[in-house]
Amino acid sequence: MDDLLDLLYSRRRVRDFTDEAVSDEQVETMLKAAMAAPSAQGLRPWHFVVVRNRKVLAKLAEVHKYAYMLEKAPLVIVVCGDEKISEKHWVEDTCVATQNLLLAATALGLGGVWVSLYPKKKHQKYVRDLLDIPDHVGVLCALAVGRPPEKKTVRAEYDVQRVHQEEW
Numbered sequence: 072m073d074d075l076l077d078l079l080y081s082r083r084r085v086r087d088f089t090d091e092a093v094s095d096e097q098v099e100t101m102l103k104a105a106m107a108a109p110s111a112q113g114l115r116p117w118h119f120v121v122v123r124n125r126k127v128l129a130k131l132a133e134v135h136k137y138a139y140m141l142e143k144a145p146l147v148i149v150v151c152g153d154e155k156i157s158e159k160h161w162v163e164d165t166c167v168a169t170q171n172l173l174l175a176a177t178a179l180g181l182g183g184v185w186v187s188l189y190p191k192k193k194h195q196k197y198v199r200d201l202l203d204i205p206d207h208v209g210v211l212c213a214l215a216v217g218r219p220p221e222k223k224t225v226r227a228e229y230d231v232q233r234v235h236q237e238e239w
Contacts (some may be wrong), residue, residue, distance in 0.1 A: 076164025078178055080227045084113040086140040088217030093146040095178050101148070101216070104175035108168040111160035117168045120149040120202050127201070131213060134197050138186045144215035148172065149188075149198060152209045164187060172214065182219040185212050 102119055110116070122128060123146055131149075132142035141147050150169050152161030169185060176183045186193040188210045195210040204210060 076178065077176060080176055082147040082177040083182060083219075085217070085219045086184050086215070086221055088140075088144055088182075088215070089220055091145065091218040093216055093218075097181065098146065100179060100237045101172045101175040101181075105168040108164070108171045110164045110167075110209075111157065114157040114160070115164070116153045116161040116166050118151040118153060118158035118208060120151065120204065122147045122149065122202070130201055130237075131198065134186075134188065134194050134213070135191075136214065140184060141186060141213055144183075145217040146214060146215075148214045149202060149204075150211045150214065151204060152211060153207065154209055155207050161209055162211065165209075169212060169214065176216055180218065181216055183214045183216040185214055188212050219232045 078190045087135075098121055102231065105117065105119065106115065124133065128144065128147055129142045130136050131147055132140070146165075150165050150172075152165040154161055157164060173183050173185070186212075188198055189212065198204065199206070199208070
């Protein structure tokens with residue numbers, strides 16, 4: 072249990088990466104973890120676009136001012152949800168899958184950061200057009216993934232002031 076808690080506490084936003092490539096095996100491990108996430112009604116509406124092409128990464132980084140790290144990451148995974156499969160819960164399902172993916176990255180000694188695209192329609196359209204994603208597929212986020220330049224210490228951010236017992 073301590074190993075699991077250490078993993079949960081050590082996951083961090085990583086915006087800087089070494090030049091080390093992310094292997095196909097590491098990508099598959101992260102995607103298996105993502106697809107092991109719970110899903111409303113078991114519909115599993117998620118799709119993932121794996122991007123390594125430097126020119127495409129540079130264009131992805133232009134989606135908005137907070138996406139700059141996408142250009143320098145060795146890998147970006149765009150998390151999508153098929154609205155034809157789950158119109159009501161694709162966002163929740165893909166959020167949980169994204170968290171699993173980020174935790175798997177941490178377990179592999181990698182790091183990542185979530186670049187939000189949803190709910191901004193113009194951000195989703197930009198990425199949808201760039202990556203030829205069908206119109207009925209929502210674009211949740213882009214994850215910059217790679218090896219962090221340094222290892223951070225384990226920390227917990229438990230705040231007792233945000234816990235309410237029985238009522239607010």
